[in-house]
Amino acid sequence: MTDRPTRIAVTGAAGFLGRALVAKLCSLSEVEYVLGVDVRPNPAISQPPSKLRWAVQDVREPFDGLLRDHTIEAVAHLAYVLRPSRDRRRASAINVGGTENLLRACRAARVRGVVYPSSTTVYGAHSSYRRPHLETDPVNPVRGFQYSEDKVLAERLLLGFAGESDPGSRTMVAIMRAPPVMGPSAENFIVRSLTRRVLPSPMGANVEFQFLHIDDLLEGLIAMLMSGASGVYNVAGSGTVRWREMVRAFGNTVIPVPGPLLKSVVGLSWALRLQSESPACGVDFIRYPWLADTAKADRDLGWRPRYSSIEALLAARPAVGVPQ
Numbered sequence: 001m002t003d004r005p006t007r008i009a010v011t012g013a014a015g016f017l018g019r020a021l022v023a024k025l026c027s028l029s030e031v032e033y034v035l036g037v038d039v040r041p042n043p044a045i046s047q048p049p050s051k052l053r054w055a056v057q058d059v060r061e062p063f064d065g066l067l068r069d070h071t072i073e074a075v076a077h078l079a080y081v082l083r084p085s086r087d088r089r090r091a092s093a094i095n096v097g098g099t100e101n102l103l104r105a106c107r108a109a110r111v112r113g114v115v116y117p118s119s120t121t122v123y124g125a126h127s128s129y130r131r132p133h134l135e136t137d138p139v140n141p142v143r144g145f146q147y148s149e150d151k152v153l154a155e156r157l158l159l160g161f162a163g164e165s166d167p168g169s170r171t172m173v174a175i176m177r178a179p180p181v182m183g184p185s186a187e188n189f190i191v192r193s194l195t196r197r198v199l200p201s202p203m204g205a206n207v208e209f210q211f212l213h214i215d216d217l218l219e220g221l222i223a224m225l226m227s228g229a230s231g232v233y234n235v236a237g238s239g240t241v242r243w244r245e246m247v248r249a250f251g252n253t254v255i256p257v258p259g260p261l262l263k264s265v266v267g268l269s270w271a272l273r274l275q276s277e278s279p280a281c282g283v284d285f286i287r288y289p290w291l292a293d294t295a296k297a298d299r300d301l302g303w304r305p306r307y308s309s310i311e312a313l314l315a316a317r318p319a320v321g322v323p324q
Contacts, residue, residue: 004226005073005113006032011059011102012079014038016187017117017217021076024218026051030226035070037063038079059098067109074113074225077102077158081147082188084278088146095150096157103161106171113172115224116158117217120177120210120234121148125288132293135177135232144281155232162230174224175232176217177292182312183214191316192277194250201243202259202287208240210291213307213315220303229301234292237309243286246313259287 008025012018013036025034033051036042042054053070057063059079067075079098085091099116106114123133124140139155141148155175162173180190190209193199212235220235247254257265267280297303307315 004030006030007035007071007073008225009035009037009067009070009072009075011037011075011077011098013054014040014043015078015082016185017181017214018078019043020214021078021218021221022052024222028222035067035072037066059101060093062101062104064105064108067105067111072109072111075102075106075111075115076221076225077114077116080150084189084276084282085146086273086276091146092150092153095146096153099154099157103157106161111171113174113225113228114158114161115174115176115221115229116154117221118151118155118175118177118232119148120179120236120290120292121145121285122152122155122177123290123292124148125284125290127288129289129291132291133234134293135234135296142281142284144279145284159232172228172230174229176220176224177232177234178212178217179210179236179292179309180212181214181217182211182316184315186214186316189277189282190246194246194252196252198253198255199247200257200262200265201247201254202262202283203256205259205287206242206244207286207289208242208291209246209309209313210236210240211309211312212237212305213312216305216307216312219306220297220301223301223303227301231300233297233301233303234294235297235303235305236292236294237305237307237312239308239310240291241310241313245310249310249314250317259283 010022013022022034022036025031036054037057039058081091081094122139124142139152141152158173180188263280263283269275270279
């Protein structure tokens with residue numbers, strides 16, 4: 001984009017990331033207004049009231065005219081089901097169908113830029129891991145882990161949309177593949193796991209993790225929106241944190257369990273609805289590494305995190321009442 005966008009829409013605007021992004025955008029002097037799009041009503045986001053417009057809209061339903069009617073120039077597409085769901089059809093309708101609806105609306109409004117926060121889990125957690133993944137590596141999500149599988153499908157839709165756009169009015173599409181995002185009030189499967197006093201863990205496993213502080217994610221999203229960046233970029237906090245170090249940081253204890261047995265127990269408890277955190281395949285994310293190389297974002301965008309992975313992780317501790 002030759003000019004910085006002044007009218008920006010955020011889907012999933014009532015969520016953890018959405019609220020923070022809307023507030024940040026509204027604080028920018030160059031932004032004229034922000035359109036928050038969510039199935040939920042405005043959650044009283046703190047920002048200059050005159051800059052925020054709100055649309056109660058389910059992304060599963062077409063909204064071709066919404067962006068056009070608000071003359072939106074760029075979109076951050078954050079609407080997504082984060083928690084594991086037994087209703088795969090409903091989750092897919094939001095995650096993938098919602099992306100299709102969003103792109104249809106972008107086409108109708110001739111939106112100039114779309115930014116999408118994806119996940120480094122699209123590379124999968126596998127025993128074949130050898131080095132941090134590059135953006136050019138094939139995606140290989142853990143089979144049955146719908147969060148990652150739907151991210152891959154959404155990415156394909158977005159990249160296909162960017163490729164089919166008319167060169168004279170091409171919509172620039174930027175995809176940020178990030179590890180779990182941390183910060184005060186963070187809500188994800190890692191934080192929920194670390195709140196348990198005793199964590200059954202695969203015997204011998206002590207893999208490295210990357211995290212991203214929410215402030216760094218926001219800076220990256222806004223930089224992409226304003227610059228009209230395109231392509232796929234890995235982003236993460238500097239350094240890594242090992243699994244057992246993470247557990248100790250939250251004041252809890254690891255109980256080693258043979259990996260295959262742990263997967264069986266988790267799978268059975270999921271099937272019997274004794275827990276709703278993860279199906280069996282989720283265990284692979286603490287058995288095998290799934291790190292990503294962030295050199296491209298640094299080289300091409302000049303993006304560097306302010307927070308390390310351990311600093312990002314520790315920023316979530318007050319949210320769960322862990323002593324400093």
